[in-house]
Amino acid sequence: MKEIMNILRVVSESRQAEISPEDNHKVEQIVKWQKETLTQAELAFSGSYEPAVQALSDYLSCTPSSDSTARRFATQMLTEVPEPYRAFETLSQWLVAINYVIQRAPEFEKETFPMSKLFVFYMFVPSGNKLFVMNEFNARLTQVLQAWQTYLDSEESKVVLNPEGTIPAPTGWLSQSAQEQLCLSQAKNYADRTQTYWGFTSYNDFFHRELDLDTYRPLPANDSNKIVVSANDGTVYRIARDVQYCNQFWLKGQPYSLFDMLGGNAISKEHDVPTPSYLIEPFVGGDVMQSFLSGADYHRWHAPISGKVVRKQTIEGFTFSELRSEGFDASAGTESQGYQAMVNTRGIVFIEDEFGRGLVAVIPIGITEISSVEITVDEGQYVKKGQELGYFSYGGSTLALVFQRGMVASFMAEPASDDAQFPACKSAENCPAEKGCLRVRSAIAKLHDPQKC
Structure with missing residues (x-):
């Protein structure tokens, strides 16, 4: 098993140099699951793919709609996994497994994120890492994931x-x-x-289920216009201050780049022009707090402050992408959350503080599986602190709050430790923000007085 770990892992200063028993066990389980899934998929295969999978197959085959470079990367990525641990010998086997997954909903106490398990090795090996960031391949894969979402909505x-x-x-x-x-x-x-x-x-209706917010996620007892509340349940991944307009986010440390994060060069579903500079520049020198949502977390997100929605946008980006510099990631991408905030599919809701302090951007980001982003508020709408803004459908997700420079006086929330674990039944007592645990609508930061911003 060390052979596969040595090939799949890049030893870097940002990750441990030794192979942990935990990583070994994860790889063993992934390989076992892939082989079992292929067996089940081949038994269930009717001889024809679902339309979106057929389109992906055509793109990776010798057909008029194919791409030779994508076909080369896809073929090579299979061989870059060591043979004893190679569940898929051919592209057709891989596609049969994908076809099988998108016709089913995840089952309780089985593999919760099956698409990640199909892709985890291939996102990391050299050829696969290149394939998953090819725009046309990503577009074909997005169609496959949308077909899966249609089933999960049924x-x-x-x-x-x-x-x-x-x-x-x-x-x-x-x-x-x-x-x-x-x-x-x-x-x-x-x-x-x-x-x-x-x-x-439907399964998705269950996945983004509503909570009894007044009982289990009340606003802070000491709430005031200076208090910022959490937009989501989750775990604090990172807090960054003095964030820059343009940065090399693909490097070690995954520094935030506001131009990329806020859609400075991206067309959205709602707008046929990129985010204007007057909405990006006020954030230069500001702050970012990013958090991770587990599959068990509440998957709706809410307004961190009261104010007016001045712009909303949904940007289609990558669906499965990670940085090789972070080493092999058995979770299929959660070690690259900072990078994914700039490149993955995401929503952006710009809220102008009602007391004139400036702007806050709420950015829900999909990181694995489908994780579609549904914004449920409109531009020009006034939202109250704690009001729902939208939700994620099935998948892995992360969310970033970006604050205009000079707004935040202090953060109450802090990044969680690597070994932090918090209960599913979150409460004020067992989910402290200062330890990195987030409950939607709980206090996470204090703002300056309006005249000081």
């Missing part, structure tokens, strides 16, 4: 919530075990648990 997908269809659910995402692991007692739908599916209409 009523058919809710069967994994309660496979037996009995009340209470003995297995699935609504079982007693899942209720405890995911703290489902805090969900609004908990009141409907006498129904077979608790009123959920």
Whole structure:
């Protein structure tokens, strides 16, 4: 097993030089899962791909719509994984497995992020690392992920919530075990648990379930216009101050680059021109707080301050991309969250503080699986602190708050330690911001008085 780890890992100052037993175990489990999934996929394969997978296959084959460079990278990436641990010998096998995954919803206590498991080695090996950042390949892969999202939005997908269809659910995402692991007692739908599916209409409807916010995520008791609240549940990944307009975000340390992060050269779903400079320049010298959302976290995001939405945009970026300089990442990208804030699919909601302090940008970012970003507020709309702004559909995600320079007096929240673990049932007592734990609508920072900004 050291052979695969030595090939898949780049030893850098930012990661440990020795192979940990934990990483060894993760790789063993990934290889085992890939081989089992291929066996199941081949048994289930009807002989034809789903349309989006067929389009990806055509792009990677000798067809009029193909790309020779992409085909070369895709073919080479398979061989760059050492043979004893190579689950996929051909591109067709890899595509059959992808085709299998997008016709199913994740099952409880099985692999929660299957697409990441299919891609984790290939995102890292040299040829695959290049393939996943080719724009046309990413566009074809995005179509595959959108097809998967369509299924996860369908009523058919809710069967994994309660496979037996009995009340209470003995297995699935609504079982007693899942209720405890995911703290489902805090969900609004908990009141409907006498129904077979608790009123959920699909797997995604369950994934971005609403919470009883007034009971479990109240605004701070000492709230004032100086208090910034967390936009999301999660764990603090990084806090950066004096952030620069343009930076080499692909280097060690993944420094933030506001021009790239805020869409200075990107067309969005809502606007056919990039973010204007007058919306980017006020953030130069400002602050960024980025956090990670686990699969068990609440996946809706809320306004950190009260004010007016002056611009919203959804930027389609990469879906699976990571920095090789960070070393092999068994989680398929979470070690590259800073970099992903500049290049991955993301939303941006610019809010102008109602007291004239300046702008705050809320940036939800998809990092694995589908992680589509749905913004539910409109430009020109006034939002109150703690009000919902939107949600993530199924997938891994991270969220960044960017503050105009001079706004933040101090942060109450601090980055979490590498070994930090927090309970699913978050409360003020067991989820302290100063330890890196975030509860949506809890206090995370203090702002200067308006006249000082």
